[in-house]
Amino acid sequence: MAKLPPPQTLIADRPSFPDQPWFDTRPSFAPGNFCYPAKKETMETLHMPNPHEWDPAADDWGLPDDWERILCDAFAERLEKHRSLKLFMDICVRCGACADKCHFFLGTNDPKNMPVLRAELLRSLYRRSHSLSGRVLGKAAGARSWDKGVVKELFYYAYQCTECRRCSLFCPYGVDTAEITMIVRELLHEVGLGTHWIMDPVKNCSFTGNHLGIQPHSFVEIVEMLADDCETVTGIRPKTPFNKKNAEILFITPSGDVFADPGIYTFMGYLLLFHELDLDYTLSTYASEGGNFGSFVSFDMAKKLNAKMYAEAKRLNVKWLLGGECGHMWRVVNQYMGTYNGPAPANTTPPISPLTGTVFKNAASTRMVHIAEFTADLIHNDKLNLDPSRNDHLISTFHDSCNPARSMGLLDEPRYVLRAVCNNFVEMPENTIRERTFCCGAGSGLNTEEIMELRMRAGMPRGNALRYVQQKFGVNHLACICALDRATLPPLADYWAPGVTVSGLHELVGNALIMKGEGRRTMDLRQEDLPGVDDAEPEEPGEDG
């Protein structure tokens, strides 16, 4: 990875708009501004159409001979499948309200990163083949024909959109760029164009159950190690139930929480919480992935990867599902799962918290509850013994992940939990939080190293908001409820607001949770000393555990 320029330079370097109209410009592919292509064998294994080796920096992308027909047909098919697409192709008035709502545009000042132009790339093709004026008047009506340069352009900008839907919130007609980007990515897949960082996890998830391809026995081993770490910190070794039949609850979280720092501490938080509650739950090695990189590929692939959740809920004969902290996982679970793979298996029932008796009415059909809803309900009903002062060395702020914020409306539940486990909580500026939250800059499968500078650019709005509260209020910690965020925000914080650490919500819960019979806490879940705790007389209750 090339060394990044300092933040000021990154901002100052943003080029001005080109002189030529956008019809006449084409992006240039240089290392650092594109994601590596998917491997041919990966695409073959997944039975993706037209798998081939190609290089985005090369002139010839090795498209199949009849690429134009394939793309035109695929586009026409998508129009027949999605009313949204037809509508979004027709009704945009180019008012420009979306322009500076996009983090990619703010960070790059590339006009085609304005959501309106990103969509216009496709709209111009739509006009050519699906509108009378476009057919007759051509360019004068804003229409253009397919050519290989257009395909490259679509690829370039479809992977400079994180499907965060911020523009859609501000659009007077609700035109949703995420929908357009998802469909453009689908189209590109028809001619064999995909990215390695997305397709490799998809392959792994398809055949081993999770993105990293952790096999069942290793998965168990890692979780056991995390349980050991929990014991080191608390003196209590939490239960780690796997593939347990007839458990009440199947718990599914992104596998990122199992293998990647700092997600693992969030996972430890889950283990401690469930142990303390004596929850009748199980993890699954088969459905060991909450995240769904398939949703960055196509609707069909998203369905395929998501299918394991209900299949496992059926096999294990559980009552309902509980989902961990994740962004796009919840986009899929909340808005797509019921439709894709529902109705929920017959053995499941509408979710009821076994501790508080609360019926989660809003999940009556999919039968999957978000952990923040679950924990907020516990706290509200006084079921947890919490010592928020253990997090007193943190001045925390909260990053709303795009998907839970704008595709679910999960805003106050995590805040309710955060306020209960952390005494110092400060909000970032109001136009950067809640439904107006800015993306981490690397969602929707863009969290890959080779585009780090681009990620930092796209992360600029979030980074600047973070820096603002850091400098003004001394914020030193950023909580989030997304596994991708836990991977993407640490480098973002290091770059834009050095000194701010990142963690999941349930890491803080795990730290604040007073467990029955636990030893005196001298460390947090990261095994870092808790400030102000005198460990001169260490108790070691874990020795015999």
Place this chain on the structure above:
Amino acid sequence: MLSSLLLVLLIGAAAWAGAQAGFYLLLGAVLPYSAVLVFIAGLVRRMIYWAGSPVPFTIPVTGGQEESLGFIRQAKTDCPSGASGVWARMFFEVAFFRSLFRNTSAEIQEDCLLTKGPRSIYSSSKWLWAFALLFHYSILLVFLRHFRFFMEPTPSCIRFLESLDGIMELGSPRFFLSAGLMLAALFFLLGRRFFNERLRYISLPGDYFPLLLLIGIAGTGICLRYFDKADTTAIKVFIMSLTHFAPVSPQGLSPLFFTHLALVCALLLYFPFSKLTHMVGIFFSPTRNAPNNSRRVRRVNPWNPPDQYFTYAEYEDLYREAMAEAGLPLEKQPDGT
């Protein structure tokens, strides 16, 4: 921009010349009838076209807190979970441009004293919202006012609107606010396409043309009333004859009237094939017209692809030995039992 302007001028000039040359049948009957027909049929056709594709998923953009636990307050209109909330959301969207009201403008600073580094500031930016709203309400009022030409006797509510619109009591005939405001709003909307770099870059002929056309319509309308002092009684007689499908000869009406009429007809003819279909499209928008209840109510997708995934049985077949060694419960033991 220039080509759109020329086109509008051309339409206007052709109508003027046509009226002078006495093409009354064309300008006074054929054009208006066909324009209304194309407008209605075109819009209906467009709506049928949209409705012909399913809405496979429930994909509202949630603009606030979801309906969740009892102690958490739901944003009932920005994040509705039921039909009444969706109606409210759509009402605020259509009547008050709720989403546009959120508009902000972003300013990026390289070095800010407060943050000792870069900073982004988002300030409220309501100009677009205000002028868009102004334009739409003005044109609505103008449209309704015109019903005095279509109905005999003129309904009292239209008379009331007229008196409201002329409340300034300026000039003779009394100046209608709506006409001036509509024109002002149109010039604002045109001006931002002209002077704002981003807008200039994204604007297509299809953005300038309707604005200029509307400016032409408003301009000729104002001229008719205040300068041409058109004979409104004669116009009404003519229009009533059109609405009764018994057109009378419109001789004596000024060429400016036919210019006005032709521009309106051009708008109607253009409408169903343009971005102006947002007028009906907004009601179809799946990010706004769906409740956020996808976990409570299952939506059925008519083209839901067949189930096809790596099953647990296949998974266990692949990893059985390792799973047994790790002590995981199995459906089938490695020895085949």
